Amino acid sequence: MSKTVISMRGIIKRYYIGKPNELQILNGIDLDVQEGEFLSIVGQSGSGKSTLMNMIGALDRPTEGTYCLNGVDISTLNDVELSRIRNKEIGFVFQTFNLISRTSALKNVEMPMMYAGIPRKERLRRAEELLAIVDMADRADHQPNELSGGQKQRVAIARAMANHPSILLADEPTGALDSKTGRLIMDLFHKLHREEGTTIVLITHSNELAAETERIVTISDGSIIGDTGVKADAAD
Amino acid sequence: MQLIENLRLAFTSLLANKMRALLTMLGIIIGISAVILITTIGTSIQKTLTNTFNSLGNFNIFTVDVWLNENDDGEGFIESEMISREMIDEVIAMYPGQFSLEMSQSGGTVTTQNENGDVITMDITGVMDVVPAADHLRGRTIQYKDSQNKKNAIYVTDLFVRQYFPEGADPIGQTVNLTFENGVSADFTIVGYDKLPKIYEKKFAPGTKEIDKTTPAAVPLDSLLSILHQEIRPNDRVYIRYNTDYDMETMQQELQEFFDEKYAEYPRYYITVRDQQSELGMINTVINIVTIAISVIAAISLIVGGVGVMNIMLVSITERTKEIGIRKALGAQNSAIRLQFVVEAIMICLIGGVIGILLGIFGGMAIGWIAKLLVEQFYAEYAELIAITIQPSIPAILVAVFFSILTGVFFGYYPANKAAHMNPIDALRYD
Numbered sequence: 158m159s160k161t162v163i164s165m166r167g168i169i170k171r172y173y174i175g176k177p178n179e180l181q182i183l184n185g186i187d188l189d190v191q192e193g194e195f196l197s198i199v200g201q202s203g204s205g206k207s208t209l210m211n212m213i214g215a216l217d218r219p220t221e222g223t224y225c226l227n228g229v230d231i232s233t234l235n236d237v238e239l240s241r242i243r244n245k246e247i248g249f250v251f252q253t254f255n256l257i258s259r260t261s262a263l264k265n266v267e268m269p270m271m272y273a274g275i276p277r278k279e280r281l282r283r284a285e286e287l288l289a290i291v292d293m294a295d296r297a298d299h300q301p302n303e304l305s306g307g308q309k310q311r312v313a314i315a316r317a318m319a320n321h322p323s324i325l326l327a328d329e330p331t332g333a334l335d336s337k338t339g340r341l342i343m344d345l346f347h348k349l350h351r352e353e354g355t356t357i358v359l360i361t362h363s364n365e366l367a368a369e370t371e372r373i374v375t376i377s378d379g380s381i382i383g384d385t386g387v388k389a390d391a392a393d
Numbered sequence: 394m395q396l397i398e399n400l401r402l403a404f405t406s407l408l409a410n411k412m413r414a415l416l417t418m419l420g421i422i423i424g425i426s427a428v429i430l431i432t433t434i435g436t437s438i439q440k441t442l443t444n445t446f447n448s449l450g451n452f453n454i455f456t457v458d459v460w461l462n463e464n465d466d467g468e469g470f471i472e473s474e475m476i477s478r479e480m481i482d483e484v485i486a487m488y489p490g491q492f493s494l495e496m497s498q499s500g501g502t503v504t505t506q507n508e509n510g511d512v513i514t515m516d517i518t519g520v521m522d523v524v525p526a527a528d529h530l531r532g533r534t535i536q537y538k539d540s541q542n543k544k545n546a547i548y549v550t551d552l553f554v555r556q557y558f559p560e561g562a563d564p565i566g567q568t569v570n571l572t573f574e575n576g577v578s579a580d581f582t583i584v585g586y587d588k589l590p591k592i593y594e595k596k597f598a599p600g601t602k603e604i605d606k607t608t609p610a611a612v613p614l615d616s617l618l619s620i621l622h623q624e625i626r627p628n629d630r631v632y633i634r635y636n637t638d639y640d641m642e643t644m645q646q647e648l649q650e651f652f653d654e655k656y657a658e659y660p661r662y663y664i665t666v667r668d669q670q671s672e673l674g675m676i677n678t679v680i681n682i683v684t685i686a687i688s689v690i691a692a693i694s695l696i697v698g699g700v701g702v703m704n705i706m707l708v709s710i711t712e713r714t715k716e717i718g719i720r721k722a723l724g725a726q727n728s729a730i731r732l733q734f735v736v737e738a739i740m741i742c743l744i745g746g747v748i749g750i751l752l753g754i755f756g757g758m759a760i761g762w763i764a765k766l767l768v769e770q771f772y773a774e775y776a777e778l779i780a781i782t783i784q785p786s787i788p789a790i791l792v793a794v795f796f797s798i799l800t801g802v803f804f805g806y807y808p809a810n811k812a813a814h815m816n817p818i819d820a821l822r823y824d
Contacts, residue, residue: 216722216817237726244724255719255821259409271398272724316723 160227162323162356163190163213168222170208170379182208184379185222190324190358194387195350197359197367200376207328209376210360214249214326215242227323244272248317252329254309256301262288262312263297269319287315291345307338314345318355325349325357331366343369395732403737406709407744414741417705420698421745421800422752425793427691429753430760432789435684437761437782439677444780446673453636454495455648456667459629465661474659475627476652484633484651485537491639493522493537495632496625500617501574502607507557515553515610517571519617522634523548532565532585539584540613547571547581548611550589556604577620581612595773641668688789695796698745699804706738706808717812718820731806731813738805739798746797754785 168186173179182205190196200206211217212224218239219232231242248269249255256265266284275283288294291311301309310330317325327346331339343366349355359370367373375383407414459475485492500517507513523534532548539546547569554564564583572578589608597606618624635644645668652664710717717730761783768779 211818214722216821237728240721240724240726243722249722251821255715255722257716257719259405268720269723271395272720272726272729274395320724 160192161189161225162192162194162227163188163358164223164225165189165212166223168209168212168219168224170205170212170217171220174220182379183212183219186376186379186381188374188381190356191387192323192356193350193354194372195346195357195359195370196372196374197361197370198374198376199361199364199367201362204376205379206360206362206376208379210326210328210358213324213358214247215239240272244269245320246323248319248322248325250310250313250317250325250327250330252332254301254306254313254333256304256309256312256316258301261298261300262293262304262315265301265312266316266319269316273320283319284315287318288312290318290349291315305338306334307341310334310338310342311345314342314349318349318353323356325355326360327357328360329362330359332361395729396736399733399736400740402733403740406737407740413705414744417702417741418698418745418748420701421695421742421797422698422749424692424695424698425746425749425797426752426756427694428688429750429785429789429793430756431687431691432684432786433753433757433783434760435680436784436786436789437757439680440782440784441780442673442676444782446669453634453641454669455633455635455645456665456669457631457633457648457652458665458667459656459662460665462661462663468661470629472627474662475629476631477627478625480652480655481631481633484648487647487651488639488644491636491644493634495634496521496614497611498614498617498623498625500612500621503571503573503610505557505569505571508559511556511604513553513556513604514607515549515571516607517573517617518609518611519614520611521614523611530585530587532583534585534587535611535613540615542613543616543619544613545579545581545616546584546613549583549586550593550608550610551586552589552603552606552608553610554586556606556608573620575621579620641670645671692796695800699742699800702738702741702800703804703808705741706734706805707811709737710734710808710812713812714815714820714823717815718817718823721815721817722821727813730815731809734809734812735802735805738809739801742797742801742805743794746793749797750790750793757785758783 165186165188168183168188169181170183171179171181186209198206198209208217212219215226215231215234216239218234222232223230224232226242226246229242231239234242243249256262257268260268263281263284266287267280270280270283285294285297288297291314293308293311293315296304296308296312299308301312304312314325314330317327325346330346331342334342346357346359347369350357357370359366361367372387373383373385374381457476459470461470481494485494497518497520500519503515503517505513505515520535521540522537535546535548538544549564557569558564558567564586567583568580569583570578570580593609614625633648635641645666649664649666652666656662656664720730720733761781765781768775768781772779
């Protein structure tokens, strides 16, 4: 039995609490993710998947319920501790890449390590290694505006992997790319999953992309309405 | 380590918006440069005054003046009632070795002949005491005891030494026979010589041969007076030089009492005893107060500059909301974001401060240079004496650097704190 990375119990998220327009986005989510899984969370816009992603990514705390990440209940942590969790345990990949402009690819990859307090030399070595993994070593000194969408996303993936996170959290990573480039990015995720054993949570509205993953969790109106569990044929 | 990283970050961010950074700095630059300029001018005036006084050599001097009372009947000064030689001798006898009368009188020209038979002319002055001009003196100057003993000592210039002696000879202790305008001849012993003052050099007509140049020379006043059969006449002003190893204020008070007593029988007059050093001190105090007052006014513009920095920092964090969100998602703590923007604000202020300091110093130098030109143009005869010195105020520079940093911290903290407390989800979503 492999280690449980994510363990969510009865997660509820409400906004505008106590006001007339109070809104409940998540209606009690229970979700467990094991180490090394490649899982997709599928849902239409407004289904609550972004809120769930923020929760998984420790950007937000649930209103009710518990969320244990590697056994640590993060719903009780303060801002400084949440920052540490985001820094060490989560690797974000965004739809719009979110590289820091006017900053070279290498520096972008170094950034999470800088916040982790890793010495400069060590940072540099690791950043170069990561850029090599995503096949961007020759573009290390390029700034984001000198890179194509696909290249930016590869740098972003390298950055997400910097601190050996427990989860790679990808939010519509191919949404801003053409299908050919999107294919390459998906291949990169598969490669990372296969070769590095990375736990990947892919958030998407596309059933087609979700079908590539080992397990599909479908979310609608703030509740999980479907969970395929780990498919035997994909978990090779 | 994070600090170096932040410095680099702030620097890159400033470089990315050069024009904006410069305009933001402008307020700081103007404020700091104004303060530095004013303090530079202030300290330069003080330094120039002190140097000029020192170069004149008559620093430790009391000026004793006789004044008429306001309600005088119109007879004016009567010479026999002025300060006489006897009074001065009495004063000098009161403090042996402490006082000397500062007085000089021209003795016209004297002539002498060197070994080759060339006639050499000198402007002779009778003096009581000469303070050496420090740098180029050989031997000694004329001293008060020479005058008291009516010693035939003479103090000459290097030009005279070249005119009179063969090259390489040691003139000190040698005797020169001088012929005065009234026909009297006397032997004088050279006690010392100094470089000919530049101001004198300018008096020679161009093309004058060295042997024909008339140089100045000094002899003891009493020796000169006895040769010329003259006496020191009473005067309404005398200068009394004092040695510094005695308490100046006590001396001044005792001198005042001495002269008040002497003039008790002449109620038409009153006496003042002034000390040049304390007068210089008073001038310095006034300059200090004025400098500080104007500097404080100039420093107000720093606040305006600081508000400008705050404004731009607020704009900057709004523009960079997305970046702040990304950094937070990557694990930046609030304190790291705050530090990043505070460092950026400090850097703006510090660079502005350094530019301001440089501008202030250069401005001060430019003003000093113009002052020098003006003096040379309109007061050429004094140009040699007025030693214009440009002296940036070091404490003012240190205070300016400190205040630049303080401005950065003070006006950068609020925007930085605002950035630090942004909600990462909202910040990430910001476009």
